[in-house]
Amino acid sequence: MKLPATMKILLSSGTGKTGAGFLMLLIAVSLYVVSVYPMDFGLLFWNNPAVWADNPKNAPPAWTSIFTGQKKVEHTVFAATEPTRVIPGAGMDTLGYTFDLNYKFDEPSTFVSFALHDITYTSRPPIITLLLQRPDGKEMLLYRHVVRGPGPGEDIPISRYMESPHRVYLSGDSTVLSNVAGFLRQEFGQDVSPSDLRGKIDRIIFGIPAEEKGQDFAVLDGNYTIIVMAQVYHPEDSIGEVVFVLGGSVYGAMGTDALGRDLATGLLFGFPVALLIGLVTAVITTIIGTFMGILSGYKGGKTDTIIQRSCDILANVPLLPILIFLIFILGQKLELVILILIIFGWPGLTILVRSMVLQYNSSQLVESTRALGASPWRIMFRHIFFQIAPFILAQMIFFTPAAILAEAGLSFLGLGDPSIPTWGQILESGFSTGAVYAGYWWWVLPPGLLVVLAAMTFVLLTLGMEPVVNPRLRR
């Protein structure tokens, strides 16, 4: 049967159509990810805690606010590499960075952090000031930092915060505490000692003293402006990046895990990986299986016996225990998983293909081509292969989910490849850290759902192929 005809039958059924639709989706997302993500995303980002340090831990997705009715603070990162404006002055310039924040939540932030990256200066160390303009017209000095001066024997220009940024948690910093205490005294006439403000900073920054009893501060919604001023004393001096983080209790589209990792990015990265695992395994398994099957069925004799005996044994090995053992001993590498899946996968197909070849072997077509003097290889691959091609295609599609599911299961047992994040691994980290028992559903449900989606796609396609393979079911 020709490929277009196969496609037509496949797309004529609901299952086939759904499967094809899902496949398109998988491919589209994968292509997007491949074009946007770095190849070493796993090591460089996913498994690098520094990247995620600023994120809230175990935060549910932002859209859950819709259901709970309470407007939770959505985690937001403000970052800038270039100043918004430069104010020239005598002997020094002021670099100004501003960020607008529309605060419309029912609660204070969970934390606020401020970070400086890559500062270079030539003569005097720069002074950086963080200010907040509030909707009630008041301005609040939060933090001031003088970059450490040159040490003995240090060469000019001097670089600071190159390897790791200068990061302050405003919520707990002692200078911030006294700044805020000053603010309270000046603006609201409240006299509090800085140490009493520990743990209350977020409530004060985004609030006003409350009228009602029992509550000391009420949330103040409205437009805030975050202002960062840097005084530099040389035109060559530069600041790599300033980052202001509004710590939320909800995060992005898919929430975060216990390390604060943005689950959406990990889940997206899982798409091409799953597709790769499934397709590479299926294609290679099918090629080997078909080749050996045709060889075995067509050649017969000793070749046949040897191939069949080996297949009988290999195809009957219980896969998961062997996978666990080999991966545990030989190392957690994705290539190895794929290799093992192939080694134990091809014999099943070979047995099937052989029995089909035996049916066609004596068929008139093959007999007559043989009589015409066609070479055995030609007969084997041109004539027999085309006869059984739709069946083989169906088998290939059928292998794909098996590989995806096997890898996911293995990852779930803690044997995933640490350099390549997969859906199974995301779920495993949730399971092993007790996310299930804490009810962090956004962490454990989506990865599994995606595995199901990917596997479903290929199962549906297999079902759609059924009438191609089994003409009796054609309607």
Added chain:
Amino acid sequence: MPLITRLAARGLTLLGVLFVVLVLVVVTLGATGFSDRMLRATASEELRGLRQSLAQTIRDPVELEQVLTLRQQELFRYYQLDRPWYYRLPDMVRRVVTFDLGEARTVRSFDGSSRVADIVLERLSNTIMLVTTASVITTILGLLIGPRLASKVGSRLDRVSCLFLAFSYALPAWWMGIFLILGFSFTLDLFPSGGMFSLIPPEGGIARFLDLLWHAALPVITLVLVSFGSAAYIIRTMVLNTAQESFVSVGRAKGLPNRLVERRYILRVAAAPIVTSVMLGLAGSIGGAILTETVFNWPGMGRLYYEAIMAADESVIVALTFFFTLIYIVARFSLEIFYLLLDPRIRYV
């Protein structure tokens, strides 16, 4: 005679499987240096014990060291650590086959034994209990649903069910388990989230049994949900193929009631191929059991896998791999016998 031949052939193949797994395991262990490390660890464990007991009697440290070095050489010779790993292969195979599986590094049995054989064997029954219950329920459901779908092939019910069955096939056991824990344990608090008995098991046989059932409910449901889809689908297809055979129309034409035709002419004939497909699904069920036990903290061999991986206890992993293969082979062989009983074409030729 052909009955015996066939059984023997299948038995040989299955033994071949066991052998291949065994060789794979020992060669991998040897070639990667794992077995060296394991044996050295055992030897030094023994030496440490010896040092402690000898320290009481031999006061002179130099003499003590001499004795210990002598003993170490003896031990290394005994474990054949003085020769390349491949000389030890036959011995390793023999030890595995006789269940002489050594000591676990960190994992312990429930009563504290560190012998690998103890650790694994005490969990065997828990695994078998779980898998058998789930398989029986799956088979019954498959037999109830499959033929019904076959009789309505092409209908909307059939198509919708096929979608659902596909979903069930695509459903990984671990995820289903987590889903059920979140739903029925965390949110609704109807079932326990894991374990086999309550922390303080109730007194009395019946109460204890009910406690067990309560704990087994979610794991069994998980296993059934993930496997009955393919079971029902396979049975549907087999029944469909058989129903088109001409002897079925002959049976109808003979005036036999429909139910009898379905039972004796379709199901009975399709039984043998159905058993074959159950056999092919067996490896999958074992995989499902490993993952389900892990999720539900079911104290079986599957959960032990997870614990051993987490504790990096290789001797337990080796033992489990061997045992799972063994269970699989025994189950396969029983199904082979069952198959032979069902198909007269092979039974009496």
Added chain:
Amino acid sequence: MGLLEVKNLRLSYGTVQGIVPAVDGVSFTIEAGETLGIVGESGAGKSSLASALMRTMPRNVVNYTGIIEFEGSNCLELSDEAFRKQIRWQRMSMVFQGAMDSLNPVIKVGKQVAEPLLLKPGIKPKQAYATAQQLLKMVMLSPEVFHRYPHELSGGMKQRVMIAMALIFNPKLILIDEPTSALDVIIQAQIMNLLKRFKREFKLSILFITHDLALASDLCDSIAIMYAGEIIEMGSAEEMLLEPKHPYSQKLLVSIPRLAEDTRPEFIVGAPPDMTALPPGCYFQPRCHCVFERCLHEHPPSFKLPSGRLVKCWLYGDQR
């Protein structure tokens, strides 16, 4: 009144290509003790006719109408259950085409033969098995066949088992569909002799389906020729063999190889018609050697010749 009277029976299948009118307005009568042969090429609708009579049609039937009067009761008015309980196998039974896979592979032969009888209330298993054993003997099978499974029998033996099975209730009418086509000549002759004997001894009525006109005339009292779902000619066996009227029957007759004469058998030119797209006018017209204008546009009705012969051909239109 005949044992079986069929009037204007129609049976069509629905397929992707279109509607297949496999039985297209067939009428005939079988008297008690009479044997009617249905002869036609492959695909003419012979098996479909038999399945319409036995109500064992496949699922995709879209039209099933007409009158089947069997021993005075109109079968089409009976419910499936009533038909099963009153008529099927007990008074009208059948030997199916393709004995090779007509037997259940997992049930022993004896039980399969006795099976319908075993289900009758008031009949002891022993009795039923004895009857089955007797029937097997009657079709010249050795008693030990009773305990064997179908795959242990040869094609000819299976065919005998099928015949024995059809006789278990001692029916009035038995439909036999191509009982010999897969068998070699000697076995074929043995089976034919068996049928002849039963016909004589039990006064059995037989509807004998074959593609072999000679074989039919050997056994049957009258013969109907089927083409594209219709009976195009029907008459007594001797006359049909001596003097076929319909051009198709004539062709069919000369296509029989004869040992005694040295005329070469002729093949009928052209292929059997595509049942989903039948030609206009007479269905045989594209292959007919006597075709004339009228045949191309009008479908011929059945003409009754003075001899009692029925022919569906415009050649005989004026002799009405």
